[in-house]
Amino acid sequence: MKGLLEWAAVGIIFTFTSFVVVIIPFIFTRIHFVETIDVEIKQNNAQLALLALLSSTHEKKQVSQIIVEHIAFGQHANIKEIISTRLEKYTNCYKLTIEDEVLAEKEGCNATKYYAEAKIALPYHPEKKVEILQLTID
Amino acid sequence: MKSRKGIAPVIIVAFIVAAAIMVAEGVIITNYLVRAENIVRAIREQEIIKGINTMEFSKRGLTQAVLYSFNQASYDISKRGGFFDPSSTTSFNCIPYWKTFSNSNIPNFESELSANMLKIFNGYGTVLDVSVPQYTQIEFDKENNMMKLNANGKLRYEKKDFFIVRDIADFAQLADLKVLKLFEIAKEVANELDSSVSSSSSYPSALDASISVSNNVGQKYYGENIEVVVRPGDNLGSSENNFAMRVLVVIKDNGEKKLVYDFEEKSLAMRNIEFRFYMLLGKEQMNAETNECEGIIY
Numbered sequence: 001m002k003g004l005l006e007w008a009a010v011g012i013i014f015t016f017t018s019f020v021v022v023i024i025p026f027i028f029t030r031i032h033f034v035e036t037i038d039v040e041i042k043q044n045n046a047q048l049a050l051l052a053l054l055s056s057t058h059e060k061k062q063v064s065q066i067i068v069e070h071i072a073f074g075q076h077a078n079i080k081e082i083i084s085t086r087l088e089k090y091t092n093c094y095k096l097t098i099e100d101e102v103l104a105e106k107e108g109c110n111a112t113k114y115y116a117e118a119k120i121a122l123p124y125h126p127e128k129k130v131e132i133l134q135l136t137i138d
Numbered sequence: 139m140k141s142r143k144g145i146a147p148v149i150i151v152a153f154i155v156a157a158a159i160m161v162a163e164g165v166i167i168t169n170y171l172v173r174a175e176n177i178v179r180a181i182r183e184q185e186i187i188k189g190i191n192t193m194e195f196s197k198r199g200l201t202q203a204v205l206y207s208f209n210q211a212s213y214d215i216s217k218r219g220g221f222f223d224p225s226s227t228t229s230f231n232c233i234p235y236w237k238t239f240s241n242s243n244i245p246n247f248e249s250e251l252s253a254n255m256l257k258i259f260n261g262y263g264t265v266l267d268v269s270v271p272q273y274t275q276i277e278f279d280k281e282n283n284m285m286k287l288n289a290n291g292k293l294r295y296e297k298k299d300f301f302i303v304r305d306i307a308d309f310a311q312l313a314d315l316k317v318l319k320l321f322e323i324a325k326e327v328a329n330e331l332d333s334s335v336s337s338s339s340s341y342p343s344a345l346d347a348s349i350s351v352s353n354n355v356g357q358k359y360y361g362e363n364i365e366v367v368v369r370p371g372d373n374l375g376s377s378e379n380n381f382a383m384r385v386l387v388v389i390k391d392n393g394e395k396k397l398v399y400d401f402e403e404k405s406l407a408m409r410n411i412e413f414r415f416y417m418l419l420g421k422e423q424m425n426a427e428t429n430e431c432e433g434i435i436y
Contacts, residue, residue: 007148015155022163026170033177040184047191054198064202069397072406118195119266121203123397123406124210124258124436129265130199 046116049090050135058082064120071131080104093138098131111136189295189303196268203262204287204311209396211255212317212411214434219415220245220321222254225431230416232431236328237417247321252276257436269294271307280318286310316391317411324389324413327355327366331385335419341373341381348385363393375422382420389413401434
């Protein structure tokens, strides 16, 4: 009876170990892949949100142009509102930055996870032709 | 003998368990392997979508760049009377003489505009995330307020040893082509001034004639927010009847200001587009006063 129990214990350990040793790498690989896809999809969503933002218009002017004028002269006092109303259609947590300036940000949340960036054309300048606009969403 | 009998069921159970484990793992591993292919494909698809999005961002950048290039070229060239480089012709303070008595020197404005717009626009293509071909031709469609840009290749985004996204580089863009109208008005003013001042018998009547041209043409385009300014200069001739005068003509679009780089102030500024040129008219022939003009380098 005692020998039988020992065999049974060995059998259970063998079964468990062989199952786990073979399966765990696959599970981890799968989790890694799924997470990678998830990150890629969310970064693509960030890109699409940024594309939609830049393509949209405000009073017959493209938002990308409004952003450029804001960079050049700080002309648009309501730029945060213009950007926020558009980005909120796509995400609940966002931050739009250009160089070190935050153009718009969702209050009460700090977006850090998924980002997209776009080079927007600036008016002719001998030293600088484009500026990088970065959108981060959560 | 007794102990062998006791082990037999354990060995059988162990075999059954081992077989069951192998079958179960086989099923799970096969399932994972099949799915892994889909997962890898999904990751590759996401990369391709990213490439397509990058292409879209670049196309968006180009459509904005073409407007800025157009505004800059319009501003610089119209301010210099339609010549990109007034030093290549007779000019004073970078303003060219369109007419020096019987000699006409009216620029081919569309050609100057498109050539210099291309210089600026092709500069943007070098800093985007996709490979942009050289744009070689711009057509202005005045009726539909459109610009058509043609390139000598395709837009291209490449992820080495993986995929290439290509897209047509030629495109059409809506634009405010009022500057072309300013040029037409400038030619109209130049023709009228030439005939009315040249037919004037004296300096005072030439002055009246030039002001009358300014008023007549100015009134005609007042409703379109276009201002016509004619500034006749002093009598450079030897007498009232044997007169000569330099007239400055400014045709200004008082509508929407454009965001441009001002080479004189060396900064970005909102500016109206305006055409400026001189005419040297009258009875007494003389050389036009000229000076050096610093060129613009894009």
